[in-house]
Amino acid sequence: MHYDMLLLRFGEFTLKGKNRTRFEKAVLNHVKLLLKPFPGASLRKEFGRIYVVLGGEPYEQIIQVLKKVFGITTISPVKMAPAQLDEIVKTAVELMRELNVAKGTTFKVNARRVWKEFAHSSHEMNHLIGSPILREFPALKVDVHQPNIELRVEVREQAAYIFSEIITAVGGFPLGTNGKAMLLLSGGIDSPVAGWSSMRRGLEIECVHFYSYPFTSERAKEKVIDLARVLAGYAGRIKIHLVPFTEVQTAFTRTGQDNLMITLMRRSMLRIATMLAEREGALALVTGDSLGQVASQTLSSMNVIGRSTELPLLRPLVMMDKQEITEIAKQIGTYDLSILPYEDCCTLFVPKSPTTNPNLWVVQKVEASIRDLNALIEQAVAATETVVLEAGGAMEGRKEEVVQEDWF
């Protein structure tokens, strides 16, 4: 197939005026960022649409990338022709030939005269384009109600656009239009999905990961970086904060409160994540908790753990089944990484019988008994290392974007 352009349609953000403009701009910036590795492609924006002029770049690969852009609902690859009837017919026939229509395939032409000076009306064009196609492809039949192929033709002053395919994209709200949140990212199946769900609702995400070297391996940390890199494929770029958690964790093991270990660790994680969120201007924390999945995710545990932060605690997966979560993980490309066997800092310290019903008062007593807990937490924040990951696998310092600014 040969295409000249991709047509991207926005979702109905159900917003008007200023907000709509802001949302459309956010999508445009996101598209720009993801098209960096395709320097031949350029962008053009129109009310309710974005056009990607391919400039010889591979359209299939670009569609795969743009299907991930939040706020885009559908994508159509488009052929362009000069705005003259004979040229339009020629290109329409070419497109039909490339579609390789089988016998009995039904079709209709849906033409639209956007440029009012054009000699033929929309209605006339349906016939003027449809008839030569039918002559060329005897296998085709017309069906104006539910055709297999709807050939769309839009005639504008500069050119005519001809397309038939409509590819469903991810939808949702444009990235970052609902603010920024800090995602607690483990190496598991759930938290990457929670991150993706948050981004799809328009949140910009930064990740925080806790590791316990030497109890957890370097490879476990790399696995989480790889997961964050998959998320960067949706965001263009993503920051991950890597927190050394060994000292805090071992302070808790010394208390001998085995069945409270997870509760204590989670509370400290949230406290550290809150400090990082405040530093980075994030207004909420996101976790992959799902109600009842494990001991630390009972309502009672969530209550005691959640009290360690004053930030809103978002749990996008809270009412979802493991099976639904796994489905999404597969679709977004995190599943295969998540099931790699490297241990997480928490699994290592999981007691035989973690409590499902921790007592807040007891938990606070244990925390108060560790005199240097606040200092350990502050040290962990101070020793946190931040990495910026970019879509396509490269680390920070990629070459500057080559999108033609004069299109806007």
Ligand code: ATP
């Ligand atoms: P996941 O699959 O996301 O690991 P899970 O069902 O295994 O979730 P837990 O391991 O109990 O559940 O973790 C609950 C949530 O706590 C995770 O979804 C994640 O948001 C956070 N979390 C757990 N371990 C870590 C870690 N080492 N670093 C950052 N966040 C973590």
Ligand code: MG
């Ligand atoms: Mg886990």
